[in-house]
Amino acid sequence: MSGEVQAAAVLGGFTESETQEDRGPRGFPRRRRIGLGDWLLPVYTVLAFVFLLIPIAYTFVFSFNDSLKSNISWRGFTLDKWLNVCNVEGGAVCQAFTNSIIIGLVATLIATVLGTMIAIALVRYRFRARSAISLLLFLPMATPEVVLGAGLAAQFLAVGVPKDMTTIILAHTMFCISFVVVTVKARVASLDPALEEAGRDLYGSPSQVFWRVTFPLLTPGILAAALLSFALSFDDFIITNFNSGSVSTFPKYIYISASRGIPAEANVIASAVFLFALVLVIGAQVSRAARAKRLAKLG
Amino acid sequence: MSVREFAERGADLELVGIQKRFPGFTAIEDLDLVIPAGSFFALLGPSGCGKTTTLRLVAGLEEPTRGRILIGGKDVTDTKSHERPVNTVFQSYALFPHMTIIENVAFGLKRRRIADPVGKAHEALRLVELDHLAQRKPQQLSGGQQQRVALARAIVNRPALLLLDEPLGALDLKLRRQMQLELKGIQEEVGLTFLHVTHDQEEAMTMADTVAVMNKGAIEQMGAPAELYDLPRTAFVANFLGQSNLFTGEVVGTTGAAVTIDAGGTRIVVPTARAQRHQGEVTVGVRPEKVALHAEAPTATADRNVLGPGRVIDASFSGVSTQYIVDVPGVGAVLVFAQNIGVGPVAGVGAEVWVSWEVEHGFGLEDDPGESGRFPADDSTTAIAVQRREALVSELEEH
Numbered sequence: 281m282s283g284e285v286q287a288a289a290v291l292g293g294f295t296e297s298e299t300q301e302d303r304g305p306r307g308f309p310r311r312r313r314i315g316l317g318d319w320l321l322p323v324y325t326v327l328a329f330v331f332l333l334i335p336i337a338y339t340f341v342f343s344f345n346d347s348l349k350s351n352i353s354w355r356g357f358t359l360d361k362w363l364n365v366c367n368v369e370g371g372a373v374c375q376a377f378t379n380s381i382i383i384g385l386v387a388t389l390i391a392t393v394l395g396t397m398i399a400i401a402l403v404r405y406r407f408r409a410r411s412a413i414s415l416l417l418f419l420p421m422a423t424p425e426v427v428l429g430a431g432l433a434a435q436f437l438a439v440g441v442p443k444d445m446t447t448i449i450l451a452h453t454m455f456c457i458s459f460v461v462v463t464v465k466a467r468v469a470s471l472d473p474a475l476e477e478a479g480r481d482l483y484g485s486p487s488q489v490f491w492r493v494t495f496p497l498l499t500p501g502i503l504a505a506a507l508l509s510f511a512l513s514f515d516d517f518i519i520t521n522f523n524s525g526s527v528s529t530f531p532k533y534i535y536i537s538a539s540r541g542i543p544a545e546a547n548v549i550a551s552a553v554f555l556f557a558l559v560l561v562i563g564a565q566v567s568r569a570a571r572a573k574r575l576a577k578l579g
Numbered sequence: 580m581s582v583r584e585f586a587e588r589g590a591d592l593e594l595v596g597i598q599k600r601f602p603g604f605t606a607i608e609d610l611d612l613v614i615p616a617g618s619f620f621a622l623l624g625p626s627g628c629g630k631t632t633t634l635r636l637v638a639g640l641e642e643p644t645r646g647r648i649l650i651g652g653k654d655v656t657d658t659k660s661h662e663r664p665v666n667t668v669f670q671s672y673a674l675f676p677h678m679t680i681i682e683n684v685a686f687g688l689k690r691r692r693i694a695d696p697v698g699k700a701h702e703a704l705r706l707v708e709l710d711h712l713a714q715r716k717p718q719q720l721s722g723g724q725q726q727r728v729a730l731a732r733a734i735v736n737r738p739a740l741l742l743l744d745e746p747l748g749a750l751d752l753k754l755r756r757q758m759q760l761e762l763k764g765i766q767e768e769v770g771l772t773f774l775h776v777t778h779d780q781e782e783a784m785t786m787a788d789t790v791a792v793m794n795k796g797a798i799e800q801m802g803a804p805a806e807l808y809d810l811p812r813t814a815f816v817a818n819f820l821g822q823s824n825l826f827t828g829e830v831v832g833t834t835g836a837a838v839t840i841d842a843g844g845t846r847i848v849v850p851t852a853r854a855q856r857h858q859g860e861v862t863v864g865v866r867p868e869k870v871a872l873h874a875e876a877p878t879a880t881a882d883r884n885v886l887g888p889g890r891v892i893d894a895s896f897s898g899v900s901t902q903y904i905v906d907v908p909g910v911g912a913v914l915v916f917a918q919n920i921g922v923g924p925v926a927g928v929g930a931e932v933w934v935s936w937e938v939e940h941g942f943g944l945e946d947d948p949g950e951s952g953r954f955p956a957d958d959s960t961t962a963i964a965v966q967r968r969e970a971l972v973s974e975l976e977e978h
Contacts (some may be wrong), residue, residue: 472673474671475673477638477640477660478667480639480640480660480661481665482687483736485690496677497677575719
């Protein structure tokens with residue numbers, strides 16, 4: 281035992297035997313014997329994460345593969361696929377990707393505007409069949425996508441609308457509205473009606489109260505709903521496949537090329553989308569932490 | 580009066596035959612009320628009595644089923660909330676959480692396009708001594724500070740009429756006292772008409788020039804606080820504004836000066852001028868602090884009511900006074916607040932005592948205590964239950 285510990289023990293009024301009992305031979309707390317529970321959880325956790333992340337890791341790694349037609353076996357590292365992503369097959373990958381972005385943005389915009397209006401109406405006003413409408417809005421979420429897609433395709437055919445970007449946007453808007461309503465509704469319900477009343481009391485006209493009080497307070501919910509809509513639209517394959525005609529979207533391109541070997545360029549775009557989403561999430565976390573720190577300093 | 584300019588001074592508020600029905604219950608039956616310009620008026624009542632509904636009608640946040648609302652002689656019944664020269668301090672403060680304090684206070688001025696909104700907002704914040712927090716967000720302020728911001732946000736607009744919806748309810752006792760003084764000071768300084776809604780009788784009495792006691796959608800009695808306390812007209816007022824000993828009995832004699840009733844074999848006399856009814860079954864009362872406690876039977880005189888002997892069944896000491904409950908056979912429990920001016924207690928539990936009070940301190944009511952019980956808050960729970968059920972039924976009918 282070192283001199284300091286001995287001195288501390290004397291000062292603290294402990295006898296040598298007392299400290300010996302509580303501590304290990306070198307004055308440190310004794311470690312318990314390692315049991316089953318100590319390693320099972322970490323191992324299980326690591327396995328679960330590996331399982332979850334394998335497809336993403338595979339996609340990312342194989343975007344650097346110096347592949348030929350199909351991208352299945354590792355042939356060596358290259359940056360060519362990242363640098364010349366739009367130069368294969370006449371830029372088909374990039375064309376499909378651009379289509380998906382346009383469809384996602386337009387469908388999100390329409391669904392978010394309409395869905396927000398519906399959500400506010402459902403929470404704030406009492407009208408005939410309000411509960412029934414609330415229930416009907418759930419249906420597109422509960423219905424299998426195959427049914428929705430096929431049903432919509434039959435309607436377009438019956439009316440004689442040619443399938444192109446417009447029909448895809450219509451289809452995506454349809455299922456996105458439900459998700460927007462559900463997300464924004466929760467936000468509207470948590471909004472204290474007294475705030476809007478205060479706005480009216482302080483000489484705000486109905487439109488001023490909406491744009492200066494209601495809308496800013498709903499913004500986080502509306503943004504979340506828009507992100508969700510975009511993700512759903514960008515990701516959608518089944519409904520799109522029924523209603524797209526000859527227009528190619530990114531999920532559809534991957535599906536079709538899967539039968540003859542997915543080119544590494546698809547991996548490049550998938551990895552880029554993943555990295556972009558990752559940056560968004562990290563950015564949001566960092567800015568939130570910074571804001572919390574600032575608030576704590578002020579308060 | 581346009582909302583584009585500041586009110587020169589407070590305005591009269593006049594409510595004529597107001598009725599407000601909600602699905603399933605009537606919040607206000609038939610209300611007539613005149614509040615003179617520049618006064619501090621308190622609407623006092625238990626929850627569910629219709630006082631907050633009255634305030635919301637004046638603010639324009641609800642529409643009356645029937646009746647007219649006049650501010651400064653001008654009919655505003657059909658105008659929208661943002662077109663009325665009225666501002667409200669909300670119970671929950673309702674500060675905009677996404678704006679800084681200064682933006683909150685300047686909100687009304689900006690909507691009315693009044694020159695130099697930010698400068699005037701700073702001035703209002705200085706009045707409530709919070710100008711140093713102008714750049715903070717509401718959630719960074721304490722409850723008391725938020726309350727003062729809500730007040731500044733309302734008075735900066737110089738409304739002809741300021742409505743206060745239990746704004747001090749969420750504050751602790753010390754802060755509430757301090758805010759009561761500040762509010763009163765500001766009212767005198769700026770000369771606005773204040774309409775203050777509260778269930779706290781002490782707050783209403785200390786702050787207001789005129790108190791209206793409201794019960795079940797109607798005003799029971801209205802007057803200066805001391806007047807109301809001294810001469811309550813109904814059993815509800817007698818027990819909501821302070822406490823009262825009430826005795827019910829048949830009138831057995833009426834002279835020009837006094838009415839005598841027989842309460843369980845004991846004669847109780849009240850001055851005729853202080854009694855609302857002079858025949859039949861009448862309820863009379865006296866405030867507990869006006870009642871004296873005697874260890875020996877006092878000599879009966881014409882200007883003193885004496886009850887007893889009775890037994891002390893409870894005595895609780897509270898420093899300046901001791902509260903006794905005396906059970907007098909035939910009459911029931913009598914509450915006595917005795918100032919602790921002597922040495923030692925007057926009587927212990929179980930002691931035989933007499934109680935007495937001067938005839939001129941008694942009052943006669945126009946109703947019986949049975950008609951409105953001691954705990955009128957129960958009415959509101961019934962009303963809420965009815966309202967809830969009606970809402971459910973109408974929702975079911977929708978589909």
